Amino acid sequence: MSELTEYERRLREAGLRLTEPRRVILRILDEAADHPDATEIFQRAVKKDARISLATVYRTLKMLEETGVVERHAFEGGPARFEQADGEHHDHLIDVETGDVIEFTSPRIEELQKAIAEELGYEIVDHRLELYGRKIR
Amino acid sequence: MSELTEYERRLREAGLRLTEPRRVILRILDEAADHPDATEIFQRAVKKDARISLATVYRTLKMLEETGVVERHAFEGGPARFEQADGEHHDHLIDVETGDVIEFTSPRIEELQKAIAEELGYEIVDHRLELYGRKIR
DNA sequence: ATCTATGCAAAACATTTGCACCACC
DNA sequence: GGTGGTGCAAATGTTTTGCATAGAT
Numbered sequence: 466m467s468e469l470t471e472y473e474r475r476l477r478e479a480g481l482r483l484t485e486p487r488r489v490i491l492r493i494l495d496e497a498a499d500h501p502d503a504t505e506i507f508q509r510a511v512k513k514d515a516r517i518s519l520a521t522v523y524r525t526l527k528m529l530e531e532t533g534v535v536e537r538h539a540f541e542g543g544p545a546r547f548e549q550a551d552g553e554h555h556d557h558l559i560d561v562e563t564g565d566v567i568e569f570t571s572p573r574i575e576e577l578q579k580a581i582a583e584e585l586g587y588e589i590v591d592h593r594l595e596l597y598g599r600k601i602r
Numbered sequence: 603m604s605e606l607t608e609y610e611r612r613l614r615e616a617g618l619r620l621t622e623p624r625r626v627i628l629r630i631l632d633e634a635a636d637h638p639d640a641t642e643i644f645q646r647a648v649k650k651d652a653r654i655s656l657a658t659v660y661r662t663l664k665m666l667e668e669t670g671v672v673e674r675h676a677f678e679g680g681p682a683r684f685e686q687a688d689g690e691h692h693d694h695l696i697d698v699e700t701g702d703v704i705e706f707t708s709p710r711i712e713e714l715q716k717a718i719a720e721e722l723g724y725e726i727v728d729h730r731l732e733l734y735g736r737k738i739r
Numbered sequence: 740a741t742c743t744a745t746g747c748a749a750a751a752c753a754t755t756t757g758c759a760c761c762a763c764c
Numbered sequence: 765g766g767t768g769g770t771g772c773a774a775a776t777g778t779t780t781t782g783c784a785t786a787g788a789t
Contacts, residue, residue: 481768482762482764482767482768483763483764484762484769484770485762485763486770487769502753503753503754504753516770516771518770518771518772519754519771520754520755520756520770520772521769521770523753523754523755524755524769524770527754539676539678539679541676541728541730542676544754545753545754558719558722558724560724561728567722569722571714571718573714574714577708577710577711577714578711578731578733581695581706581708581733582695582733582735583738585704585706585735586738587695587704587733587735587736587737587738588735588738589733589734590698590734590735590736591678591698591733591734592731592732592733593678593731593732593734594715594729594730594731595731596724596726596729597727597728598719598722598724598725598726598727599724599725600723600724601720601723601724602723618743618744619742619743619744619787619789620788620789621743621744621745621788622787623744623745624744639778640779641777653746654745655745655746655747657745657746657748657780657781658744658745658746660779660780661745661780661781662744664779664780681778681779682778
């Protein structure tokens with residue numbers, strides 16, 4: 466009666482061990498409604514299992530990123546922030562006052578990006594679009 | 603017969619002193635065809651004036667950024683890179699193989715960004731679009 | 740003469756890593 | 765039981781900062 470989540474299954478398939486720290490971190494990311502940084506994830510992890518170390522958080526996040534389970538975002542000034550990968554690509558609007566992150570997508574912009582890159586003789590392997598804004602009223 | 607450049611004049615107007623380190627750093631940025639990071643700027647500066655310190659490079663870059671004379675870019679993984687502000691806004695395509703940076707503009711994308719932000723109830727104060735690509739052929 | 744800018748060295752951060760021990764498969 | 769993962773602490777890389785002095789206005 467093992468209750469493996471989809472993400473735990475993906476680690477198994479990648480030949481990686483399913484340890485307690487990893488389970489805890491995966492759960493935190495799954496529960497997170499925001500885009501926490503490594504320190505925040507560490508703080509939340511310690512509440513669930515006091516023995517987890519910050520080094521493991523970093524190692525696990527890097528591993529999960531390589532496995533495609535989480536995405537790393539380096540927003541302006543400040544540490545990298547993480548979110549569970551949901552398959553769908555999206556971009557971010559960051560509230561400069563609160564730090565809140567709003568997700569959005571724009572197929573039109575994606576198309577234009579591709580066209581621009583091609584015109585310059587490049588094929589896009591990754592891209593990043595971030596809007597920094599202030600709430601109106 | 604003072605030969606003040608436009609940028610030196612802007613510092614004067616901002617009530618800032620025009621020192622030798624600042625003159626050197628401004629000249630380096632003016633001569634730079636690439637987007638150097640603080641360490642690279644420091645290395646180039648030392649060749650022109652051996653007494654310049656890395657701390658001053660950082661302090662000067664921050665000051666120049668606040669004055670609007672240079673722009674700071676934090677590309678994926680790696681230190682911040684700088685370029686002289688030319689007034690015109692542009693985005694970047696980074697060659698993932700060589701690290702080369704190609705500048706481009708897209709008024710259409712800018713418009714779409716503004717529309718998206720407005721729809722979400724935000725006014726854009728800044729934005730960042732980076733394409734990471736590989737040269738075709 | 741005043742007051743800002745600098746150099747130096749130390750500190751602050753974010754992140755990575757070496758090593759001995761632990762625990763998953 | 766073997767190997768990969770973890771904790772700890774030290775190292776790394778980038779950027780900032782305190783303090784006494786030098787230098788621009």
